[in-house]
Amino acid sequence: xxxxxxxxxxxxxxxxxxxxxxxxxxxxxxxxxxxxxxxxxxxxxxxxxxxxxxxxxxxxxxxxxxxxxxxxxxxxxxxxxxxxxxxxxxxxxxxxxxxxxxxxxxxxx
Amino acid sequence: xxxxxxxxxxxxxxxxxxxxxxxxxxxxxxxxxxxxxxxxxxxxxxxxxxxxxxxxxxxxxxxxxxxxxxxxxxxxxxxxxxxxxxxxxxxxxxxxxxxxxxxxxxxxxxxxxx
Numbered sequence: 001x002x003x004x005x006x007x008x009x010x011x012x013x014x015x016x017x018x019x020x021x022x023x024x025x026x027x028x029x030x031x032x033x034x035x036x037x038x039x040x041x042x043x044x045x046x047x048x049x050x051x052x053x054x055x056x057x058x059x060x061x062x063x064x065x066x067x068x069x070x071x072x073x074x075x076x077x078x079x080x081x082x083x084x085x086x087x088x089x090x091x092x093x094x095x096x097x098x099x100x101x102x103x104x105x106x107x108x109x
Numbered sequence: 110x111x112x113x114x115x116x117x118x119x120x121x122x123x124x125x126x127x128x129x130x131x132x133x134x135x136x137x138x139x140x141x142x143x144x145x146x147x148x149x150x151x152x153x154x155x156x157x158x159x160x161x162x163x164x165x166x167x168x169x170x171x172x173x174x175x176x177x178x179x180x181x182x183x184x185x186x187x188x189x190x191x192x193x194x195x196x197x198x199x200x201x202x203x204x205x206x207x208x209x210x211x212x213x214x215x216x217x218x219x220x221x222x223x
Contacts, residue, residue: 041217044152049211091207096157097212099153
């Protein structure tokens with residue numbers, strides 16, 4: 001079983017839609033959680049950290065469910081510029097970051 | 110400008126010809142690492158370094174070497190490249206290790222081994 005699993009998509013949504021991605025992780029001792037964004041084979045960039053209480057940054061909301069070992073990312077009012085691959089990242093068993101393989105999002109005009 | 114740089118950005122080589130991909134950061138970060146990215150597999154860590162002269166294996170270290178003689182530089186060495194090392198490589202750095210800090214990535218090096 002992969003340490004971090006994501007639905008690869010692709011998710012094709014119209015502008016203005018709300019879209020949600022989930023990510024599950026296998027190591028119950030994981031402590032740090034992040035969402036990174038990667039544009040078309042460019043370098044990943046941090047989108048947001050995920051905190052136990054959940055957190056919001058503008059149109060983006062991240063949630064953590066430790067009991068079920070998943071994290072989620074909600075994007076409201078999708079923009080064309082949100083089209084990218086979203087990477088779920090978890091601190092793994094050796095305290096190194098483990099990346100999911102990514103969920104591809106395309107926002108359509 | 111705070112950044113991580115990698116060179117070369119693109120490289121086509123042949124099996125067995127030693128190569129080095131350089132990585133440099135100007136943020137005084139202690140932690141540096143190398144990843145490779147392959148379709149469907151996500152980013153996998155090759156090697157990482159917690160500080161100068163401290164390096165350790167990641168998930169896929171076979172066929173790679175690294176060194177950390179200076180804080181800012183972390184070169185990736187392929188002594189005898191093989192076609193299965195064809196991939197997109199990213200160098201990254203962060204203030205400290207342990208998976209708690211934002212990773213800053215270089216622009217990537219696309220390597221093809223024929």
